Amino acid sequence: MAEDWKNGGFGLYVHWPFCQAKCPYCDFNSHVAREIDETVWIRAYLSEIERVAGETPDRLLNSIFFGGGTPSLMHPDTVAAVIEAARLHWTFANDIEITLEANPGSAEAGRFLGYRDAGVNRVSMGFQAMNDADLKRLGRIHSVNDALSAFDVARSCFDRVSFDLIYARQDQTLQAWESELEKALNLSVDHLSLYQLTVEDGTAFGDRYAAGKLRGLPDDDRAADMYLLTQDICDSYDMPAYEISNHARLGTESRHNLIYWKYGDYAGIGPGAHGRLTLNGKRFATECPKLPAAWIERTSAGNGESVRTQVSPSEQSEEYIMMGLRLAEGLDIDRYTQLSGKPLPNDKLIYLQDLGMVSLSGATMKATRKGQPVLNAIIRELLAD
């Protein structure tokens, strides 16, 4: 029997942990540093690629993703070196997707050509909002005009361009979001990530929220209305959601992120990067230390990983549900059964179907439009003892 990860493919995630400034809502592993010696970083990435590739020889690499932090602060030569090393150690798929997350500022746009020459074929830009006042509130250092110019440059350099927007923001009305979204959709964009603002612990927003000072956030009812409105508008622009927060024209879905949601294998290198690797028939969760200096130190000792734990079959089946149900195409119930060793309880499936939360067809289960906004509750119901 084929190993389970092959259902999702294999990708490489490269984490660049630095930003020019920390955004108040962001809980990703990012750091602000004054001076960065990129030769040190190239050496570290390359030794990590060599190490992981040694454990996963003969694999076809479907995707590389440069995430962060702000990877568009990397020198194109650094990006090129990483891509070359990956090409050397794995076999690239013919249609390999190589994505780089970019801040939509003028300085970054100047490097886009260099990234293209290095092998990057897709950029994902952090627009976040389409008006300057809200960009300021979100702590962003670019303006809408900066973003639009950067977008034009990106369009001219790359076949595939995506950008992110954050909605359900403070004091945002349904109408304001509708016009903002339409503005975005009218750009020649093939992929959009539309995230509802999530207040995370340990961020500046989290602290302000705890202190009762983050006002004007929508309640659950309005947030749900905004979500449904988003789906309707995007559908009418032929940009349906293929995942809870991601929209694309048919065929331009992010292949890299599909590896996560289809529960494939991925190598994670860089500070705080996570991975899932199937080795000798067992699946492992890997994790690198979050602090850049700690990770660099480890890599120079030969191994950037700080944690490697086996993911048990039943844990794998839970992760598959949590990831797979996010996709519009749904998940394969038989695959779940194979992973967990026991089928999903039929009474729960029928119950959720009767509630209109999921639809069942053959071995495929999908969250319905009604179910998508309450997906966590569906997952709890499915996986509760």
Place this chain on the structure above:
Amino acid sequence: MTDLAHIRNFSIVAHIDHGKSTLADRLIQETGTVKERDMQAQLLDSMDIERERGITIKANTVRIDYTADNGETYVLNLIDTPGHVDFAYEVSRSMRAVEGSLLVVDSSQGVEAQTLANVYHAMEADHEIVPVLNKIDLPASDCDRVAEQIEDVIGIDASGAIQVSAKTGQGIHETLEAIVHELPAPTGTRDAPLKAMLVDSWYDSYLGVIVLVRIMDGVLKKGERIKMLSNGSVHHVDRIGVFRPEMQVIDELGPGEIGFLTASIKQVRDTRVGDTITHEKKGTTDALPGFKPAQPVVFCGLFPVDSAEFEDLRDAIEKLALNDASFSYEMETSAALGFGFRCGFLGLLHLEVIRDRIEREYDIELITTAPSVVYHIYMRDGTMTELHNPADMPDLTHVDHLEEPRIKATILVPDEYLGDVLKLCQDRRGLQMDLTYAGSRAMAVYDLPLNEVVFDFYDRLKSVTKGYASFDYQMTGYREDNLVKMSVLVNDEPVDALSMMVHRDRAEARGRAMVEKLKDLIPRHMFKIPIQAAIGGKVIARETLSAMRKDVTAKCYGGDATRKRKLLDKQKKGKKKMRQFGKVDIPQEAFISALKMDS
């Protein structure tokens, strides 16, 4: 053995915080009964709960040797009685074991309701009563006013009241002299058959059950075989002694003396407070008056929060019951709460004490269902059954009528809060029996249904009077009223643990308050949930909890899989703390919070 003329037996009657325990400590200290270095505050209250709450639950006793100013040495036996109405019967027995009382009143506060109830017990027992005005060191102390109040309210002469500061020691010597000269010596006949009163008993893990006794007639010696008159059980006495306050073994106890015996008795249940103890052979057949077996008044269900702890709970309850004859229990199964116990208590304090001890000493988290009183159901066929649990209410077509227990409540309150107190009593279906004034304080006496008191009457009383009211009650009997069972339906299914007996006129208000509370307490689900209160098939209040609209993680990528899985595990544990009812999860706090009424 001490001759009768040199024995004085007494108790101390006081309201909580009026300084009973401190005064007792001082008496013990002054006479050198306990060495200075062994003193710890409130010697007689030995349970943590007693010390924390400033209350006495079990009767305690101490034997003090006192050499009076006249040069003679007396044996003073102090019985420290429970001060709370829940233990009224125990108090009345302790009072019968002594001849006099010190009536201790805080001279900065005055007489409180609880003082009254206990002083009446003392008067019923024909006690000589010595008034003691305590806390005279406080600036607010006003001995003249309080002495006058004692004369007005209680009706005893307070002109010779002893002024004491248990804190500084002032007046302690005078108190000891008053005990010797103003309280009567006990009476009794040494040659008569043994007649002893069982004053209290408790379990000791080394000695078995320790029985506190007062010898009325005859002599009790180690090695003798004794008989309990109530059930004829016979025991071999293996130890006799007194408390100083630690146990001291002696050879015999004679008439008028108070002490303890052990007889390898395994369960406190086998020893009934108020019972008469005599010799197996040639004993008396003449029982002491007033004995009655314990009668639980308030019932509630106790369920473990974690259903896996049911056996631990059973163990805890069995152990506590061994030491508490007045606490009854039987297994109960609730559709909502699973396996637990229906427990009977002497009153609300008793309930709280037992619940606290289970949670604290046995480390079991509990769900407590609504306290319920015992209703008398008269069936059409003429029979009567007791209803301990509203869930067991029989089909109405067979029921002729219901009776509920009533109480006589005495409330003392500064007159500025009187209006609020009267309104509260009125709202709780109270009938005013008396209203008098003593100085700036009013005394209201109400006839109230016990079921209106068991929920939160005392909390409400404290809140409307800013804590200045004192309250006490006694059971008066049963009376017919228009009582109905109100059930609560969540998602169209009845939740047995939330059903309750209410007066028909109060049902709508109760039902409305209940469904509104539940709407806030139950989290949203994937579907909308009707919450209804109903009498029989008729819905009297309804709310709808709308369906959950949004619960989804916006961003979920490679690094989030582990985090989400851990979160899910945490949520699964959280779900275990909920009670599943049909498809609805009800958090455990809902069962308690929903029953607390705001008005």
